[in-house]
Amino acid sequence: MLIRLDHVTHTYQPGSPFQATAIRDVTLEIRPGEFLALIGHTGCGKSTLAQHINGLLKPTEGRVLLDGKDIHEKGFSKKELRRAVGLVFQYPEHQLFEETVFKDVAFGPRNLGLAENEIKERVEEALERVGLTDPGIAEKSPFELSGGQMRRAAMAGVLAMRPEVLVLDEPAAGLDPQSREDMLQLISHLHSQGTTVVMISHSMDDVARFADRAVVMEKGAIAMEGAPEEIFRHGERLESMGLDVPSVCRIGMLLRGKGVACPEEMFREDQAYDALLALWKGGKAHGVQ
Amino acid sequence: MADAIFTLDHVSFAYDEDAPLAVRDVTLSVPFGEFHAVLGRNGSGKSTMAKLMNGLYTPTEGTVTVCGMDTRDEKNTWEIRRRAGMVFQNPDNQLVATVVREDVAFGLENIGVPTEEMPGRIERALVDVGMMEYAERAPHLLSGGQKQRVAIAGVLAMEPEAIIFDESTAMLDPRGRREVLNAVKRLNRDKGITVIWITHFMEEAVEADRVHVMHDGQIVMSGMPREVFTQEEKLREYRLDAPVTARLARRLRKAGMPLPEGILTPEEMAEEVAKLC
Ligand SMILES: Nc1ncnc2c1ncn2[C@@H]1O[C@H](COP(=O)(O)OP(=O)(O)O)[C@@H](O)[C@H]1O
Ligand SMILES: Nc1ncnc2c1ncn2[C@@H]1O[C@H](COP(=O)(O)OP(=O)(O)O)[C@@H](O)[C@H]1O
Ligand SMILES: [Mg+2]
Ligand SMILES: [Mg+2]
Numbered sequence: 261m262l263i264r265l266d267h268v269t270h271t272y273q274p275g276s277p278f279q280a281t282a283i284r285d286v287t288l289e290i291r292p293g294e295f296l297a298l299i300g301h302t303g304c305g306k307s308t309l310a311q312h313i314n315g316l317l318k319p320t321e322g323r324v325l326l327d328g329k330d331i332h333e334k335g336f337s338k339k340e341l342r343r344a345v346g347l348v349f350q351y352p353e354h355q356l357f358e359e360t361v362f363k364d365v366a367f368g369p370r371n372l373g374l375a376e377n378e379i380k381e382r383v384e385e386a387l388e389r390v391g392l393t394d395p396g397i398a399e400k401s402p403f404e405l406s407g408g409q410m411r412r413a414a415m416a417g418v419l420a421m422r423p424e425v426l427v428l429d430e431p432a433a434g435l436d437p438q439s440r441e442d443m444l445q446l447i448s449h450l451h452s453q454g455t456t457v458v459m460i461s462h463s464m465d466d467v468a469r470f471a472d473r474a475v476v477m478e479k480g481a482i483a484m485e486g487a488p489e490e491i492f493r494h495g496e497r498l499e500s501m502g503l504d505v506p507s508v509c510r511i512g513m514l515l516r517g518k519g520v521a522c523p524e525e526m527f528r529e530d531q532a533y534d535a536l537l538a539l540w541k542g543g544k545a546h547g548v549q
Numbered sequence: 550m551a552d553a554i555f556t557l558d559h560v561s562f563a564y565d566e567d568a569p570l571a572v573r574d575v576t577l578s579v580p581f582g583e584f585h586a587v588l589g590r591n592g593s594g595k596s597t598m599a600k601l602m603n604g605l606y607t608p609t610e611g612t613v614t615v616c617g618m619d620t621r622d623e624k625n626t627w628e629i630r631r632r633a634g635m636v637f638q639n640p641d642n643q644l645v646a647t648v649v650r651e652d653v654a655f656g657l658e659n660i661g662v663p664t665e666e667m668p669g670r671i672e673r674a675l676v677d678v679g680m681m682e683y684a685e686r687a688p689h690l691l692s693g694g695q696k697q698r699v700a701i702a703g704v705l706a707m708e709p710e711a712i713i714f715d716e717s718t719a720m721l722d723p724r725g726r727r728e729v730l731n732a733v734k735r736l737n738r739d740k741g742i743t744v745i746w747i748t749h750f751m752e753e754a755v756e757a758d759r760v761h762v763m764h765d766g767q768i769v770m771s772g773m774p775r776e777v778f779t780q781e782e783k784l785r786e787y788r789l790d791a792p793v794t795a796r797l798a799r800r801l802r803k804a805g806m807p808l809p810e811g812i813l814t815p816e817e818m819a820e821e822v823a824k825l826c
Binding site for chain 2: 301435436438441465502508511515521529544
């Protein structure tokens with residue numbers, strides 16, 4: 261399944277005094293099976309873009325195409341789109357609304373018209389996957405959950421639809437280190453099973469670890485695009501945009517600033533380990549103490 | 550201890566009579582003017598301890614004092630809350646007024662500061678967090694980092710001795726986080742304000758005077774950042790992780806690279822590696 265945003269512009273509340281163009285002339289292809297990271301400063305339009313991918317927002321100009329078909333044309337099945345493309349919102353409280361966690365996760369499958377036992381199976385599987393297995397938790401109100409649990413419940417609701425494309429808007433924000441890691445491992449696992457992933461993130465270490473491709477947005481437009489190693493080669497530019505670079509990337513930038521010939525392909529921990537060891541061994545060979 | 554702003558002496562706290570202890574047997578003393586970071590997984594008791602430290606909760610057992618005042622003594626309550634302010638996670642829930650200046654004034658009105666004293670206090674507080682030029686703006690139009698700085702100004706205007714930050718950068722992007730943390734470091738350094746900094750970002754704790762790790766209601770590790778972050782196995786046991794640079798430094802040392810112990814930041818790492826090349 262190929263999704264293509266074709267010259268998409270989105271203006272909120274056009275014609276009102278609050279008119280705001282959030283994304284501008286964005287053209288982007290989401291390739292089957294890829295892990296795409298979407299990065300950029302707050303307010304640059306990431307969440308707006310994300311909501312175009314599953315048709316929740318409609319472009320003011322331009323088109324969103326699924327396998328070549330305009331998703332906003334008459335006759336296009338929105339229902340199929342919603343099933344195939346799951347969006348986990350930035351703020352899970354915007355996504356949860358049922359009385360219990362179970363009902364919330366069941367909402368999507370129920371809308372698909374599945375049989376009751378199939379619904380139950382899917383809900384249980386989804387809750388299991390996100391690790392919401394404490395006894396009684398399925399019968400709790402989603403609003404009694406902690407922030408991290410709420411996010412996992414929202415994620416379960418999307419997983420229960422068994423989407424082919426998973427769009428995640430800052431899925432690890434506000435979680436503690438272990439819950440972050442669990443969430444990232446789950447996403448990475450889903451990706452390895454064939455799910456296409458679009459992940460919005462501020463953590464460049466996570467982008468470096470997981471993404472095949474990164475898109476950097478600035479003021480509503482795509483500013484850079486490429487494999488993480490290409491993006492992070494422009495560390496100074498990212499920093500000038502108010503973004504971080506992976507910690508090990510910073511080590512490399514600082515070393516090069518000191519005149520040390522540290523390789524530019526150093527944005528993951530394992531690469532840094534090899535590169536710094538090699539630098540030391542090289543130094544030793546030249547008799548540095 | 551006269552030189553400690555906060556003392557917790559064998560403090561335990563339960564939310565209910567039959568609830569498990571959320572904070573158990575914590576003993577801690579924070580000297581005036583220091584910057585202490587508190588780490589720990591969700592549910593480990595950080596927020597509960599924070600609220601014990603400014604008298605929002607009083608201990609089930611043990612004693613908490615703030616500037617020598619027992620938090621259990623009701624006549625101290627308002628003075629303690631004024632001296633030990635608190636800033637929370639979500640900036641949107643903390644700002645109440647329609648103009649930044651009024652928002653900062655809000656707390657002052659509550660404690661009955663004379664009207665003629667207010668403009669001076671508000672302006673000093675806004676200047677201290679670098680937000681004076683936004684005094685007449687609407688808070689909801691500010692970025693997350695700016696909102697948090699306004700929330701800090703609201704606390705600062707009360708002229709506190711200490712500020713407790715409960716995951717105040719959790720919802721911010723990297724730029725917002727840097728803005729807020731830098732503002733707080735400046736307050737600590739230049740104004741001598743004691744800081745309790747609760748966070749999930751290990752990197753934010755590397756420059757603290759001391760780091761405390763909470764687990765299951767207890768303080769299980771305490772020390773200088775270098776002492777705490779070099780104990781990786783122990784950190785993992787408490788479901789935390791050392792900063793990436795610290796982890797990398799340890800692996801490189803293990804491989805025989807003669808790096809000094811206790812490297813925590815990319816700056817320190819680059820400095821040391823450069824010496825070897
Ligand atoms: N519902 C809305 N109405 C009006 N403006 C909005 C709305 N949602 C977002 N915006 C504006 O659109 C821009 C992009 O926002 P958003 O897509 O949320 O960015 P990001 O997710 O990168 O932080 C911002 O300037 C924001 O204020
Ligand atoms: N208002 C409350 N009522 C009952 N239990 C609570 C309340 N707030 C926190 N707890 C419980 O106290 C323990 C410590 O929580 P908390 O101090 O919020 O931890 P942290 O801030 O480290 O996440 C947890 O088991 C939590 O469920
Ligand atoms: Mg967003
Ligand atoms: Mg907390």
